[in-house]
Amino acid sequence: MINIKNKKVLMRVDFNLPIVRGKVQDDFRVRKVLPSIKKLNKQGGKLILISHLNVEGRYPSLEKVAAFIRKRYLKNLIFVKDLTGPKAKNAVLNLESGGMVLLENLRKYRGEEGNAPSFAKKLAKLADIYINEAFSASHRPHASIVGVPKYLPSCFGELFKKEIKNLSRAFRPPHPFLLILGGKKIKTKLPLIEKFLNKADFIAIGGKLVSEFKAEKNPPEKIILPVDAIAKNNIIYDLGQKSTDKIIELAQGSKFVLWNGPLGWIEGGFEKGTKKLARALARSDKKIIVGGGDTVGYLDKLGLLPRFSFVSTGGGAMLEFLAKETLPGIEAIVKSNIKNQNAK
Template identity: 35%
Template sequence: MSWKTIDDMEMDGKVVLTRVDINVPVENGQVTDTTRIDRIVPTVKDILAKGGMPVLMAHFGRPKGQVVPDMSLKQVVPALEAALGQSVTFAESCIGGPAKTVVAAMKPGEVVLLENTRFHAGEEKNDHVFAASLAALGSIYCNDAFSAAHRAHASTEGIARLLPSCAGRLMQAELEALQAALGDPKRPLVAVVGGAKVSTKLELLGNLIEKVNTLIIGGGMANTFLAAKGIDVGKSLAEHDMAGTAKEILDKASGSGCTILLPSDVVIAREFKAGADSEVVAADSCPSDAMILDAGPATVVEIGEILQEASTLIWNGPLGAFEIAPFDAATVAAAMKAAELTDDGKLISVAGGGDTVAALNKAGVAERFTYVSTAGGAFLEWMEGKTLPGVAALEG
């Protein structure tokens, strides 16, 4: 990778336009989850430490090029100030007079937040004139929003073509983690892919079977593969119309030397609710009136043995219906095993995706993985082998 970091840039006395993701949940004008804000603090602090003056750019919601007061970034200023431990000056627009006036008045040590970039139609269109208006405010561009890097927008891609550019600390951490997991991984390389539907992860599966040594498939996706092999999955969530595609994936995997692990035993129930009566049966013995809701204990043992021998793990998606006990057991057990191996220095573990983060948090092990990405769409597209415009622009 040829992108630069904050360490490579001379920032003293310069305005550093810093793209961040602070698209946080807000209720009644109050930020209810500061995770994304907390994650940008190292970047802002390091720019300040180098004498730079960080001007933060971000989107909030989907105003579609219109000024929507409820989507103003002004409401996140108190949470941002609390996280940074200092005051933040807010500019009522991200371009033009309001932005220029506030930025021109900046002094070393100060932080500015610009209004929602998506209040302008030029942002999502990656309009050159809009990108140039943003670029005119500063001397350096720093992208710390990996979660938005799969969008070719003016503040993520266009501006990087106009100013000396670098990756912020969060972007740097994401890229280094993903490079370690898929770019040049220590082998054996294992991937866990779960979730509801095969159809939403075709490109992901296609890319992974070319790269990983073992692919563990769980969740509703596993039911589709079992059904494709002629196994009755009862009333389980499954995409029966994807049987042909599932068979092709299995064939392609065997041809590329990738071992696919499907559940050998499963947890079934007649209804999906907390405390529902459940039992463990062989994967090929699901009654016609029951549904598969989790991988069984024998499968968990198999997964543990695979992880024990692995050097690198990529995880996207739960192994079962983890939202409700007892159907979270396989996901929690496998996550605990991965965390233990990571703690012992035997495994590089990288995970990402909304359900994945929620599942690892529920298991209480998210902090013990090598890296957990909160960048849902961008993380998935990277795993699919796609070029991310925001990253490519930094490399350019």
Template identity: 40%
Template sequence: MNLRKIQDVKKELKGARVICRVDFNVPIKESGIVMSDFRIKATLPTINFLKEAGAKIILISHIGRAPNESLAPVANYLKQNLGMNVDFVSSIFGSEIEDKIDSLEDGGIVMLENLRSDPGETSNDSFFSKQLAEYADIYVNDAFAVSHREHASIVGLPKEIPAFAGLRMQEEINHLLLKNMNHPVLAVIGGLKFETKEPLVERLLDDVESLYLCGALAHDFYRAEGFEIGTSVHGDSIPKDDLIENKKITIPSDVLVENGARKEYKKSDQVLHNEKIVDIGTESLEELKELSRTAKTIIWNGPFGWYEGGYDKGTIEYLEFLADLDSNIIIGGGDTVGLIEKMSLINRFSFVSTGGGAMLEFLEKGSLVALEYLKDK
């Protein structure tokens, strides 16, 4: 994929005002403590590149879902934990911001407040985009995880000023392009509602040798085969016969079920009407490990079980297994990545994506809406 890269204009960056869309949407405790710095650290190479090139940097991001959530704790984290001199402004527009940008020295950084505190961000309001564009000469997108969203800072802003892909954005694309992967490829996909994942499944079947479906996706396959799934989470539709019969697709042959305080491993076709499937079974996990040993590339997105309910045993065991496997391992998805951080395994895999939904959409379509505005045409 030919993108306009920020490295290509390095000589033009000294003294230039660069507005950089990053993804600092990280979990924050009520006390204001950053609980995960994975996404923050992922974009540091781009920020440092801009600093060293002498750019005047304006960092923009969103955080959380509520408009009153603030990026102030992230700015504090950058200063206190990463030694980065960031001048945080608790607003998006106004004379204070303009004054701070005007007074920036080469390599200086100003960080604006949560973009989603203004409805113009999520509605992709053109006036909102034009206002942001007035701050800068150059736009950089380093926020892969939200680059499937048609928001102002993602698709509106790059229409207004010259736009380039950041270093992390480039890294995500290079690792996730299916054509770049060594074969045989095994894709392990979890998540909810098969109907939303069906296009991805069909695309992957064209490009990978093996596809392992787990979590609620597998539940819809059980339903298609006439198995009882009890009170387990499932989608609104079932897979078509050609997918049920596809030899590339594997689903767990045994599962962990819960019924009140009782938990039991059993075959997938033996679940009772009052039971809930909550994790992958032990036999299935061993089958998946064996399948994994034959793959040169493994792509994984989404935990195996009911993660929110505390059922992470299967996911943890598979992560530990993959950490010792000599293959190209690519992992994404918020819950899975959070667990990797907790287990201190980030550096044990070939690549850990900052994206969840964005990763899956890129695998399905080979592009994202944001990339259309970064392509070297």
């Protein structure tokens, strides 16, 4: 247990929130990390929050995100439009015990995505301790994820540890185990299907993934493809009632369910299958873990998130962790701890 009282704590968070016409649309990731932030705040740490923000390929200032968080959740949050320069250093220097500052968007600086050692060192010089609370960004080998732990005592945050603990259940699952995969990103889902063909009892397929397996002459028996769908020009927009009911039936007979990705094109209004599945799973007493930005955002909109066993903040990070059982951000912390132990 690290004593953080009066220590400067550099915490990597994920405040990459969806913003439309200048307004934050979904603050799920903020709500999830709040307990960790408030705990460190209460322990007297001087909290330096760093995050990236990507809005349609652009890297705007975090100023509006900071204003939103300050108004809704953290009244004492300070925002500084600087990252490693004089303004940032001065703000950190003036932090009192229990104070917190959010610095400027990491991706506005070239050294972040390139994992430049010089940039990582500048970030590390701001603090005494590094905590990674950005599981959802930890599949990226960026400076704030894998570079900084080389230069500071480092550890996982409480939320990050919960992500590892809950998602790891899929590696030694109770049976029957149902994996439900949908959504648009085919390339990120295929490695997961290959990984879990021998672990899952059934793998139910929805979204764009359906077309990938419809082309196969003899898909594995445990892969459940739709028998009816709403489609046009060979493009599946949603699963039909029979197909959705089949997935629900499998879920009701399972002890463990892992769900990532909507069954249809929900942003286009084709949400019937996803909504029916979501409500059925929310009524279940089974162990159900869900993740993926589109899926979580939709469940939040329906007000169903509290009814699931665990909701991951990760999209691509969740998929990569499940496929590889690790992430660049995890390896960086592990190596940092080994280095510090050897130095003692």
